Amino acid sequence: MITLLRGSVNNLKKENVLYSNLDFYLFGSLLYTNSPNDIDLIIVYNKDKISIQDILLLRKHLYCSFFNEFKITLDITLLTKQEEKSLNFIQTEKAISLL
Incomplete structure (x- = not known):
């Protein structure tokens, strides 16, 4: 699962320059069990380079597609x-970083 997440993040950053400066981190139960209830992800962004509206759209897209x-x-x-x-x-x- 972690490998799939890393691949998704790398593709996302390559496909859209708007997301190239984002940092993605994984935490929570996925790091300690093979059957987590959910996947905890942190996205760290620079508010001077991406708007909150764009970051919220990204969150919705990731949530739905995953x-x-x-x-x-x-x-x-x-x-x-x-x-x-x-x-x-x-x-x-x-x-842990997803990059």
Whole structure:
């Protein structure tokens, strides 16, 4: 599953220049079990390079397409680079990069 997510993220970043500056991280139960209830994903973005509307559209697209293909939900957390730096969410959650 992690390999599929990495491939999807790489394709997404290649296909749309708007997404090339986004950082994707995985955390939660998928890292510790083979049968998670959902997949926890963090998307870190620069609010000066992509609008909140575009990031929300991306989240909706990812959620729908992943559920349609794999029948598992994505729980997607959106953080600006400033928010992540302030919260230290990636380190606290022991998230891994999908790149």
